[in-house]
Amino acid sequence: MKKVFLILVLPLLAFATVHKFYISVTNIRYSEKSDALQITSRYFIDDMNTVLKERYGIDAGLGSDDETQVGQEYLEKYVRAKFSITRNGDSVDYTIIGKKYDVDVIILFVEVPRIDLPSVKRIGVQNEILTDLFDEQQNVVHFNIEGKKKSFVLLKSDTKGMLNL
Template sequence: MKSLKKLLVVLVFPLLAFTAAHKFYVSVTNVNYSEKDKALQITSRIFIDDLDKLLLERYNIKAQLATDEEPPLADEYLEKYLRSKFVVEVNGSNASYDYIGKKYDADVVIFYIEIPNVDLATLKSVQIENEVLTDLFDEQQNVVHLKLGNDKKSFVLVKSRTKGMLKL
């Protein structure tokens, strides 16, 4: 009976190790052209727990995002991080963007960014460089969807390939 229990533990334990929830490291960014505003409007969805870990590891801030304990400084550091890891080029030149802010939706943070004064008629290319969280998680995947007028393109950016471009 004792050896049967040991055998069960030996056989079942490895199976349990594979049934544990697998953590996915992914963000989703949408870039759309607004004819009304003449601007590129960008939303980026990133998991709250990944950003909590980022703020702790990079800036030693115990952020506790989306709780009453979130420090006011958290938003400033999130913007600082985004500006260093998320770069947009329009027609081959770096485009400065306005960080509009963020909101929480279930377990994700939605960031709002806008590049004003973009004329679709003169738009030839948009390149996105997204290194968000690739410095923290080797498995991080940043999915980007671009929709500019009738042109659409999607790509998955990873640590070894952090840039994607849509040529019009």
């Protein structure tokens, strides 16, 4: 009887020690039609809710029926504090044009208007989102601009990536 119990319970205990992974994916591409960088970032909703609770003391309720306007405002505040884009070494402004939810992921849509690509020698990204709360956070960034592709894995210790054009 003890053997049967161990055989049934042991696999359940193995799942109890499975470690959650912390990763995001950001795609950056150039739209010739609008002369803009179009950026799409995906983060786990529960991680974003946790960081907003830890940093600002609010229950944002992102992705739920309890989502608040204040939560959305603090989400934008947090993203602007932790995510930046540079053109030729100079910071550029961006617009958060929207968000949507897909199962357990929040997808943020960001645009950098009037990029003037012919004058651009390099585009940089700094992504510290969630690295301030989760040491294991990996922010994967994929550049695809004018046929030049480059990918980075940004970590807490190395939060910047650059594409030379």
